[in-house]
Amino acid sequence: MKIALFSSKPYDKKYFDRFNNYNHEVHYFEAHLNIKTIELAKNHQAICVFVNDKIDREMVLKLAEYGTKFIALRCAGFNNVDLDSCKEAGIKVCRVPAYSPYAVAEHTAALMLTLNRRIYRAYNRVKDGNFALDGLLGFDIHGKTCGIIGTGKIGECFAKIMHGFGAKLLFHDPFENSECTKMGEYTDLNTLFENSDIISLHCPLRPETFHMINDQSIALMKNKVMILNTSRGALIDTKAIIRGLKSSSIGSVGLDVYEEEGDLFFEDFSDTIIQDDDFMRLTTFPNVIITGHQAFFTSTALSNIAETTLRNLHELELELPCQNLVND
Secondary structure (H helix, E strand, O other): OEEEEOOOOHHHHHHHHHHOOOOOEEEEOOOOOOOOOHHHHOOOOEEEEOOOOOEOHHHHHHHHHOOOOEEEEOOOOOOOEOHHHHHHHOOEEEOOOOOOHHHHHHHHHHHHHHHHOOHHHHHHHHHOOOOOOOOOOOOOOOOOEEEEEOOOHHHHHHHHHHHHHOOEEEEEOOOOOHHHHOOOEEOOHHHHHHHOOEEEEOOOOOOOOOOOEOHHHHHHOOOOEEEEEOOOHHHEOHHHHHHHHHOOOEEEEEEOOOOOHHHOOOOOOOOOOOOOHHHHHHHOOOOEEEOOOOOOOOHHHHHHHHHHHHHHHHHHHOOOOOOOEOOO
């Protein structure tokens, strides 16, 4: 099968070449897939895309015209693909639902600990010979209440980490996870917002979850709440978060995703002026940490992404059952 892999980085090629045991012909393109680059997909049976490749109805119709039969997402989420249009066009969509939930959960914990104990400040101070402790005061995670929104595999892994710290756990998800019920209790969103010292987002982006963190939900939260998001950027209304930080009602924020990250993340802009005013405002707060969508970025996850994606396409090509099909 000829596969056009978009948003390609050197590490993608390394791992896809390593796990290509099916003799697929993979063509790697650094460009994002959009209406300007869609010509690159011509004469490829499959395209492989990542989180910031947007495939709307117009693009689906073009892909069908160009002979695309399969869209392989090398990520868990699929909110960036118009699934209804794909179904109409006869294009099958597959994904990688669980490349490494531990990687994302562990990164979330890293953000939490770094924020709480001001590791970034302490590191820079010690380098400068400053060993003063003023401004580095944290709190014990043990005994605090952590609200986890979304209890799929990643949410479950993060819950186990927090349970190990001795935190009280509150969960919100339309579907209860039996492993999570052993560690805490499920509740409605408002109750979770009102009682959590730490709130961590691990849910998919859907119409009902868009901007679930907004002015109204922030108003319900505890003073000095910590908010963590390693899921999807648009779960959070950025302007509302900025207002919460400026008023000091939000204590700290750790983000690995950002709602307008498509024009920023995975690229090097160190020599340019970033034009996104909201993003740049976030970077000015001393109690905000942003990483560039790297929570998934472990060797285990990259191996699983490549292996699962290539197997998905192999199964679809041979019309075998594919458990990771999204639009069956």
